[in-house]
Amino acid sequence: MTLKQVVNNVAEMPASKKAVVDINKLSLTFQTADGPVYALSDVDLTIEEGDFVSFIGPSGCGKTTLLRVIADLEQATGGDISINGVTPHEAREKRAYGYVFQAPALLPWRSIERNVTLPLEIMEISKEERVKRAQEALKLVELNGFEKKFPWQLSGGMQQRASIARALSFDADLLLMDEPFGALDEIVRDHLNEQLLKLWARTNKTVAFVTHSIPEAVYLSTKIVVMSPRPGRIIDVIETNFPNDRTLDIRETPEFLEIAHRVREGLRAGHSNDE
Amino acid sequence: MTGMKLDKFCLVAAIAALLALIFPLSGIDGDTGKQVAFVGDIPGLAIAMALCVITGAAFTWLGVRSVKAGMVILAVAVFGCWQAVDVLYDHGVAGYAALGFWLFIISLWAFVWRGIDVIANFHSLDRSKQHAANIVVPLAFGVWLLFVWEVVVSGFGVPQVLLPPPSMIGERFVNSTDILASDFHQTFVKAVLSGYVMGCGSAFIIAIAVDRVPFLKRGLLPLGNMVSALPIIGVAPIMVMWFGFDWQSKAAVIVIMTFFPMLVNTVTGLNAAGKLEKDLMATYASGYWSTLFRLRLPAAMPFVFNALKINSTLALIGAIVAEFFGTPIVGMGFRISTEVGRMNIDMVWAEIALAALAGTAFYGAVAYIERKATSWHPSFRVRRH
Incomplete structure (x- = not known):
């Protein structure tokens, strides 16, 4: 398996499966006493059925806000978002979300x-x-x-x-997880990551997962969304192609390290843009 | 033994008891010109004092290191207390107690202090033993305070109008159970309970409405604050004019007193649920009532019980004070105000004792329900693995 096969830019991928989340030109601005805060800007994203999508980025990049917009806990101020073809509010009324805080x-x-x-x-x-x-x-x-x-x-x-x-x-329909293992120690976290992956492989759920750990994102995801702050935006979307029954051992493979490197590069680029 | 510390309390007890044997027990009777009583004539007291000297000296060296040792010195103290009361009433020392008698009381005090101290520090993994120790300590302390009250009032011959001894209050209490029962029924069962239920219940429901409707929060809370600041002395006569002499006017006073603490606490409690939990309920598209009953009211319970406990004591005070301003010829407040006028101070104290018992039991009952209802709260948690 070459790197080319493992790593693909999402733009090159043909849309085949059913889209669960469809986001177009989404933006969200909070009005505060100190002036507007641009939490999300110009976000385009599609999450397909059965995807495991990780959102990674530094604090304040809007990854949690994006998850909250999907779950109808925050309202976007611009752009479109649909969940299974309906608005987030209607999806929430239909109990489409399983949210883990x-x-x-x-x-x-x-x-x-x-x-x-x-x-x-x-x-x-x-x-x-x-x-x-x-x-x-x-x-x-x-x-x-x-x-x-x-x-x-x-x-x-x-x-x-x-x-x-x-x-x-x-x-x-959609499992939304906001840094669920952020407060746990690394050993427990590894164990829960393995369990979560098995669970995902067995139930075939669509998962959106917020994290700030690069290994966690690469290990778990079929698609990694790299975000950068001020304004919160997507700077890279990386698709991975690891087998569904992967174990923690893949973290030692060159493919894994290569993707982790690309995520890190993306995060660094997003950061330097900002300085 | 080297490095051993002397037990100071036992030392004090032994020396005080020894001096008690030497100094005169009582003063001189004005009529006969003789001392009222001598230790040598009262074998029981002499034995008690000697026992205090021996026990005190022994434990000064041995130290009071176990609950058993504590029990021994408490037993000596109990015998001593019995003899002290006996000598007061059966040998005419009441009103004539002198230095010897008070030294003996000091000796007993040192023993009781040391004995209770040992039991208070008792820790056991056996829950029933620990429970017994937890009950014995306040009980022994309470009994000791009553004893001190008794001997000080009798020993110095304090006039009964100023302060009757507890034995006299107890006697009056036991002999007037029918009057006390009817007073209790009038004041507590009729006025306090109904006023408490109405005051707390209405405040609870209005708190939910206040929480739901923003303008009520701004309009009603300051108004409620003002009502709670009204002096009960001013409100009570007005309530009597409005609702008559019977228990209804007392219940009205209690409603006014209990309403605000309940309102404020419930409103605060309804906001106690965390943001995360509220978001969680939102993701399930949980409606207002569903979230209220499943999240916000359970989270508010510690606050609600806080108000219930505050109000349990406020309600009794309110009822008794309100009865000063007009009442049928029954009730705890009525009895206190009339018996004071007739100089029957022991009856006043019997009513006070009844009020203390009723108030404590009421508070205890609310606290017990709280413990059962909010056993999940960090202050009550018991780890059961």
């Missing part, structure tokens, strides 16, 4: 099982079905046996896994 955001008065069934409860799914789906979701993140524990009785990594189970429980 930087912190687990588990409700401390609910057991792990009842935290996982929370979205199902809101969606008015029957009790037996809720319990059944919670069991399945907890099994996917290897947390079966912890149903009756409370969040504060679990370690940080386990809590984050529970929050992933919660996002998986209702079969959302």
Whole structure:
């Protein structure tokens, strides 16, 4: 496998699969007392079904904001965005999103099982079905046996896994993950990355993943979106072609290092533009 | 033994008890011109004092290192307290206590202090033992304070109008249970409970409305602040004019007193849920009521219980004070105001004791429910792995 085959610029790729997220000339400006802040500027992006897309960039590059715009937690001030052909607001009403935040955001008065069934409860799914789906979701993140524990009785990594189970429980079209492993140590993080990849390969979910770790982005993604700050914009989109059953060992391969190098170059270029 | 420290409390106890044996127990009776009582005539007291000397001396050297040792000195102290009360009432020392008697009390004080101190520092992994120790400490301390009150008031012969001894209050309490029961029913069951439920309940519902409607937040909160600042002394007579002499006017005063703490705490609590959790509910397209019941109200519960606890004591104060301004011929506040006028101070104290018991039990009940309802909160968490 040559590098040419592994690395392709997205512009050269023909669109074949169904687009889940379609973004055209999107921009977002916050009005603050100190004048406007250009959080996102002129963003064009397509996320296809089954893609694992990572957003990487320095702090303030708008990667989290972009994820929040996709999830209808922020409103764009310019351009178009559609999720499965409808607006983000309509997609949210249809419960298209499974969002995993930087912190687990588990409700401390609910057991792990009842935290996982929370979205199902809101969606008015029957009790037996809720319990059944919670069991399945907890099994996917290897947390079966912890149903009756409370969040504060679990370690940080386990809590984050529970929050992933919660996002998986209702079969959302799109899994949005905002630096979910950012607060965890590297060993736990590697383990969870492997688990997440297996999960993605098994469920074939479409995932949008925000990170500031280059190895994490390269290891997990089918598509890496490199962003730069002030104004937040996309400066490179890199497609990778690693096998779906890859392990952490691929991080030693030349292909992996080559892509990591290209990501780093992109980040550096974005940074120097700004100085 | 080298490097051993003397136990200072036991040393004080031994020396004080020894001096108590030497100095006169009581003063001189004006009629007979003789001392009222001698230690030598009262074998029980002499034994108690001697025991204090021996025990004190022994533990000065040995140190009070275990709960068992603490129990031994507490047992000696209890025997001593019994003899002290006995000598006050059965040997006529009440009102005539002299230096010997007070030295003996100082000796007992040192023992009790050291004994409670040892039990207070007791730590056990056995939860039932720990629980027992946690109860014994405040109980022993409370009983000791009552004892000191008793001997000081009796020993110095303090006039009963100024301060009756607790035994007299207790006797009055036991002999007037029917009056106390009817007062309790009138003031607590009728006025306090209904006023508390109405005040806290309405404030809770209005807090949710205030949170929902922005103009209420701006308009109603300052108004509520003003209402809470109204002096209860001024409001109570007006409420009596509006709602009559019976419990309804007292409940109205309680509503005014309890409304604002509940309103402010609930409004604050409704904003206690984190931004992340609110965003989470938004991604599930959770509606207003769904988010209210699943996220915001549970997150507000620690604040709500805080207000419930504050209000449990406010409500009782409000009811008793309001009864000073007109009431049917029953009720705790009514009884206090009339019995003061008739110089029946022991009855006033019996009512005060009843109010203290009712207030503590009410607060305790609310705190217990809080512990059960918000066991997830960091201040109550028990790790159960």
